Amino acid sequence: MQRIVLKLGTSVLTKGTERLNRQRMLELVQQVAELHTAGHELIVVSSGAQMAGRERLGFPDLGKSVPAKQMLSAVGQSHLMRVYQDLFDIFAISSAQILLTRDDLSDRVRYLNARDTLDTLIEHKIIPIVNENDTIATEEIRVGDNDNLSALVASVVDADLLIILTDQPGVFTDDPRKNPAAALIQNVARISEDLFEIAGGAGSSVGTGGMVTKIQAAQFASRSGIKTVIASGSEGRVVSRVAAGEQIGTTIEPAHNRSDSRKRWLLTDRAQGSLLVDGGAAKVLLQGGASLLPVGIREVRGEFERGATLSVLSPAGREIAQGLSNYKSDDLRQLCGRKSSEIVAILGYSYGDAALHRNNLVLL
Numbered sequence: 001m002q003r004i005v006l007k008l009g010t011s012v013l014t015k016g017t018e019r020l021n022r023q024r025m026l027e028l029v030q031q032v033a034e035l036h037t038a039g040h041e042l043i044v045v046s047s048g049a050q051m052a053g054r055e056r057l058g059f060p061d062l063g064k065s066v067p068a069k070q071m072l073s074a075v076g077q078s079h080l081m082r083v084y085q086d087l088f089d090i091f092a093i094s095s096a097q098i099l100l101t102r103d104d105l106s107d108r109v110r111y112l113n114a115r116d117t118l119d120t121l122i123e124h125k126i127i128p129i130v131n132e133n134d135t136i137a138t139e140e141i142r143v144g145d146n147d148n149l150s151a152l153v154a155s156v157v158d159a160d161l162l163i164i165l166t167d168q169p170g171v172f173t174d175d176p177r178k179n180p181a182a183a184l185i186q187n188v189a190r191i192s193e194d195l196f197e198i199a200g201g202a203g204s205s206v207g208t209g210g211m212v213t214k215i216q217a218a219q220f221a222s223r224s225g226i227k228t229v230i231a232s233g234s235e236g237r238v239v240s241r242v243a244a245g246e247q248i249g250t251t252i253e254p255a256h257n258r259s260d261s262r263k264r265w266l267l268t269d270r271a272q273g274s275l276l277v278d279g280g281a282a283k284v285l286l287q288g289g290a291s292l293l294p295v296g297i298r299e300v301r302g303e304f305e306r307g308a309t310l311s312v313l314s315p316a317g318r319e320i321a322q323g324l325s326n327y328k329s330d331d332l333r334q335l336c337g338r339k340s341s342e343i344v345a346i347l348g349y350s351y352g353d354a355a356l357h358r359n360n361l362v363l364l
Helices: 010-014 022-037 049-056 066-089 102-106 108-123 146-156 193-199 211-223 238-243 261-268 279-286 329-335 340-347
Strands: 003-008 041-046 095-100 127-132 161-166 227-232 250-252 273-277 297-301 309-313 319-325 356-363
Touching (some): 022 066, 022 238, 041 146, 066 095, 066 127, 095 108, 102 146, 102 261, 146 261, 211 227, 227 238, 261 319, 279 319
Parallel strands (some): 003 161, 041 127
Antiparallel strands (some): 227 250, 273 297
């Protein structure tokens, strides 16, 4: 049996219109219910709150101010959940609403609380329905789109599979709306910069993310050891067929085996600074199993305290790892390029030989 995170975009729920399409939602809920009854564990990450709010209020013209969007989300969340629960009631299945922000998943204690809540809901055969808490989220704490939120949730619950449904059949070699010769990319072993360029900009006019955010989500899931499928929500019985292993849409393979819980949390945390390392340190890190020592650090960027999450950058500036710092930024600036045996002489104390210990380091 599989643990599956299913992300449903606004364009999927509305079938491209300006209101929730109950028939489409029922088709999707039925597939979720069937997999649930068969023993699979499912978490739904659903967009559509603002659209549901507009529908509930009679499509008012409120402009694009942040308070207006937050008001629509507040109205729409309850409306959207009522529709979901009415549909799940047909199959005698309970659902529960979970509202999250990036802060909830960046803080270690709140991350564990979120994981425990989701695990407990699943254990009691309840379908969690997750959305970003747009009613209170600010730019600093929000994820920004439900594609990336779905990947974060998949990492939190250690999912086997992330299914992202959209209004496109998958990822193409070019924009199929502009180039009829564009071909569907069925399988991606490793996400490259070329794939982001192919994905282009924003997609549907009714959602907050385009194909780029779906590629970002798939990349994060891949780093967490999770397979992702990006497919069309209008494809017949798409959820059931993907869960059964049928090739539909674009499949992005896991980059490596599952990370442990602590390292998955490191992936969700927002870096508070960065360390530029030399070629030797980058090579040793990428081979795996090594800590980052001060001698390999060329530059410290940002201001941070001991225990902060940092990005590790290769000499070319590419992010290759993320980890927890044993030292604050001022200390590391004094230690740049120096041997670990000199730490006490330089600082007057030591928190260990490593700037980032391998146990608190995840490769990207």
